[in-house]
Amino acid sequence: MRKRVSLKPKSLKEPSTIKRSEERYHRMIAEVRDYAIILLDIKGIIQNWNKGAEKIKQYKEAEIVGKHFRVFYLPDDRKNKLPEKLIREALREGRAMHEGWRMRKDGSQFWGSIVITALHDEKNKVIGFSKVTRDLTERKIAADKLQNYTAELELQNKELEQFAYVASHDLQEPLRKIQTFASVIQKNMADESLVKRYLDKINASANRMSQLIKSVLNYSGLSAIKDQILETDLNSVLEVAKTDLELLIAEKNATIKNEILPTLPGNPLQLSQLFTNLIGNSLKFTDEHPTITISSKVVKPNEMVSKPEIIPNIPYVELSFADNGIGFEKEYEQQIFSIFQRLPGKKHYPGTGIGLALCKKIVENHKGFITAKSELGKGATFYVYLPV
Amino acid sequence: MISPRPALCLILQSNSRKKNRKVKSRRDQFHVKMKNTKECLLIDDDPDDREIFCMALQEIDKSIKCVLANNGSDALTILKPLTFTPDFIFIDINMPGMNGIQCLTEIKKLDHLKDAKIIMYSTSAQPKIVELTKNLGANDFLVKPVTLDLLTEQLSTIFLN
Numbered sequence: 001m002r003k004r005v006s007l008k009p010k011s012l013k014e015p016s017t018i019k020r021s022e023e024r025y026h027r028m029i030a031e032v033r034d035y036a037i038i039l040l041d042i043k044g045i046i047q048n049w050n051k052g053a054e055k056i057k058q059y060k061e062a063e064i065v066g067k068h069f070r071v072f073y074l075p076d077d078r079k080n081k082l083p084e085k086l087i088r089e090a091l092r093e094g095r096a097m098h099e100g101w102r103m104r105k106d107g108s109q110f111w112g113s114i115v116i117t118a119l120h121d122e123k124n125k126v127i128g129f130s131k132v133t134r135d136l137t138e139r140k141i142a143a144d145k146l147q148n149y150t151a152e153l154e155l156q157n158k159e160l161e162q163f164a165y166v167a168s169h170d171l172q173e174p175l176r177k178i179q180t181f182a183s184v185i186q187k188n189m190a191d192e193s194l195v196k197r198y199l200d201k202i203n204a205s206a207n208r209m210s211q212l213i214k215s216v217l218n219y220s221g222l223s224a225i226k227d228q229i230l231e232t233d234l235n236s237v238l239e240v241a242k243t244d245l246e247l248l249i250a251e252k253n254a255t256i257k258n259e260i261l262p263t264l265p266g267n268p269l270q271l272s273q274l275f276t277n278l279i280g281n282s283l284k285f286t287d288e289h290p291t292i293t294i295s296s297k298v299v300k301p302n303e304m305v306s307k308p309e310i311i312p313n314i315p316y317v318e319l320s321f322a323d324n325g326i327g328f329e330k331e332y333e334q335q336i337f338s339i340f341q342r343l344p345g346k347k348h349y350p351g352t353g354i355g356l357a358l359c360k361k362i363v364e365n366h367k368g369f370i371t372a373k374s375e376l377g378k379g380a381t382f383y384v385y386l387p388v
Numbered sequence: 389m390i391s392p393r394p395a396l397c398l399i400l401q402s403n404s405r406k407k408n409r410k411v412k413s414r415r416d417q418f419h420v421k422m423k424n425t426k427e428c429l430l431i432d433d434d435p436d437d438r439e440i441f442c443m444a445l446q447e448i449d450k451s452i453k454c455v456l457a458n459n460g461s462d463a464l465t466i467l468k469p470l471t472f473t474p475d476f477i478f479i480d481i482n483m484p485g486m487n488g489i490q491c492l493t494e495i496k497k498l499d500h501l502k503d504a505k506i507i508m509y510s511t512s513a514q515p516k517i518v519e520l521t522k523n524l525g526a527n528d529f530l531v532k533p534v535t536l537d538l539l540t541e542q543l544s545t546i547f548l549n
Contacts, residue, residue, distance in 0.1 A: 169482075172511050176534050177436055183535035184443065201436065 460486030
């Protein structure tokens with residue numbers, strides 16, 4: 001005879017123990033705040049909710065349980081059936097992982113890292129899914145910033161390389177000439193007039209080098225203006241430029257006409273360099289009685305004289321600087337902004353060829369752009385576009 | 389101001405019809421080429437470089453006739469008609485307007501100049517540019533030397549070969 005022993009099968013516990021166990025699991029998941037851990041049925045309908053889900057997605061339990069989890073997805077993702085694809089993958093592979101922008105209750109977005117795991121019964125049939133979501137928005141924004149910064153650095157580096165090449169090449173010219181002139185003098189020491197003439201040439205080349213170096217330093221010193229932006233009154237900027245150019249204006253008997261100019265965010269120092277360069281150029285390249293007209297208006301991209309291909313569709317202030325000078329051929333309208341570029345036939349006008357490149361850099365520092373329109377002999381107009 | 393240079397250096401100035409007329413008549417005098425007189429053309433926008441070039445030529449051989457052009461378009465103006473067929477054409481690379489490379493391309497299109505030796509003349513010799521000019525048909529590449537003697541040396545090698 002067998003002893004009657006009460007055998008409890010391992011899988012059967014006391015109801016109170018089961019309840020306690022379940023409660024513990026429940027609490028374990030419910031109270032986690034940094035991860036949304038929820039249960040979906042086989043169709044993807046939300047069965048439960050935890051504190052993390054509420055924190056990340058903003059819905060309260062009562063308003064979300066019973067809905068399909070596609071509500072968290074952006075309209076485009078929903079159109080492309082992304083939620084359904086992830087469920088299918090989880091069914092097939094056991095789990096699906098994904099990272100992407102998701103939507104909160106108020107419509108705002110967060111960057112979610114998601115794992116959907118298929119849950120099975122004893123017969124290994126899928127009975128539902130667990131979905132764990134983590135909010136990695138901060139990390140995503142930081143990573144994007146880093147990527148942008150790296151791209152910017154790469155671009156700047158490339159520009160710098162080009163710049164160094166052009167600058168050193170243009171500096172080599174006068175230097176080579178000085179050496180050559182010296183060698184000519186050495187071979188002709190007895191010829192006083194030749195010696196004098198070549199010493200003058202050496203001086204001229206040395207001066208030119210000095211000018212070039214100064215303007216190169218000026219150009220490279222034009223750093224980005226991220227921290228030094230103020231509301232700048234362009235009328236005062238114009239006054240500063242006029243004062244800088246006082247002598248030249250008087251010498252050339254020039255007239256400067258202007259409308260009232262607006263105030264906009266910018267770097268006052270760089271903007272006055274911009275004005276001085278543009279007006280100075282116009283004065284320089286006009287032989288008689290220069291008249292410079294400066295006007296401004298607010299325009300939208302589709303109203304612009306000429307613009308780069310991709311610009312934000314925001315209003316810009318268009319500043320135009322028109323002169324009655326010697327102008328230049330239409331085909332050089334882009335080339336003139338290249339550093340050290342001087343146009344043919346202009347060599348007897350003073351200058352280093354860097355002024356317009358400087359203007360371009362300043363305008364780009366302000367997230368704007370500059371274009372020119374001209375015809376040989378008919379003056380030139382420069383258009384500066386700055387975001388309002 | 390112009391220093392004494394071989395009487396055979398002719399300068400072409402743009403926008404000056406009067407001078408061009410003078411040059412034209414002098415050019416007409418020379419259009420019958422003698423077998424042993426070499427003719428060359430220098431296309432360089434820099435007046436100092438043009439002068440130095442002439443001085444170096446003077447050291448080598450006073451009989452070499454050299455025509456100087458300020459820029460590519462002027463050079464093409466005198467090269468296109470068949471009256472001037474230089475044996476050597478020196479082209480400065482860094483010129484505003486039509487640069488040396490563009491000039492080279494245009495000159496290569498002129499059939500009557502196919503035997504002319506074309507030498508690129510430049511302050512620096514970037515391998516890519518040297519390669520490019522070679523591919524476009526230039527015969528040689530001369531880096532502007534820093535002393536007159538060096539230039540004389542280089543030029544004599546070119547002229548006497």
